[in-house]
Amino acid sequence: MRILIVEDEVKITQALKFLFTKQKIDVDIANDGEEGMILANKEIYDVIVLDIMLPEVSGLEILKSIRKAGNKTPVIMLTAKDTVDDRVYGLETGADDYLIKPFATKELIARVKALARRKDTEYIGEIYNFEGVKYDVKNYLLYIDDEEFKLPLKEAMLMEMFIKKPRQVFTREQIIDRIWGLEADILESNIEIYVHHLRKRLESTKAKIETIRGVGYMLKEK
Structure with missing residues (x-):
């Protein structure tokens, strides 16, 4: 499995990469929205973990872009926003799952694995x-x-x-x-x-x- 994590907090991405690698999951990292947009549109990932609040380009803009292009890669949104309206908007935009910060890393890994199994075959x-x-x-x-x-x-x-x-x-x-x-x-x-x-x-x-x-x-x- 290969995933993309788009998150601007470097310490978080480094920790997540370490934990996912221990699970034998390959990880690519983008620490700003512009790079995240480029990588997400490559369609080479099983799951994308996408923060909403990003420099350059927001996570929601990235999500809208890949869905408009027909990219069906499962997406988990990470955000500190915890209102029901925020979650609903993210899901209606095309997200498959939604995790609020701070989150348990075990839960994120479990959700990534679950989403990776939602395939056409x-x-x-x-x-x-x-x-x-x-x-x-x-x-x-x-x-x-x-x-x-x-x-x-x-x-x-x-x-x-x-x-x-x-x-x-x-x-x-x-x-x-x-x-x-x-x-x-x-x-x-x-x-x-x-x-x-x-x-x-x-x-x-x-x-x-x-x-x-x-x-x-x-x-x-x-």
Whole structure:
């Protein structure tokens, strides 16, 4: 799982990154609204944790922007505002959950994990199922026709990205950002190698990875 935390209090973001990393959850941080807007619109995250009161651009503006663009990534709003009207407005704007400061970190982690499970594919425990292809995201195990395949790390991350959001096009930039990191200098041929391996594995199934010319890839039914 990979999440984005947009929060201007550096001490809070550092503490949260440490705690989420211990849970084997990758975290990207933005400490102002402008950077948060850029990262949130990349659509490479499973959950976005978004503070409302931010310098440059407010959390609500970021939320409105990504929802207007069709980005359905689950969002948890963090705020010191605790009136019912504030919470209702945040939820009506497109937030999926709302947590008031100060909050218990255990509760935030639990809510992030719960939101990450709200996907388009069938989800049972740690296993996603799309067109008969089952994938255990925790153990990197792919199940095809009752056969079990242990995937290498990068291939596993790519499979997770596809099966959590089938029929969604992922650009090459999104894939590089998600798997190798925002600052990585990776050739597109690296992506093609892992896509090729996954395609070979899916040959006998009802699912396929389609190339969207000039854009990227998506997992869909044959």
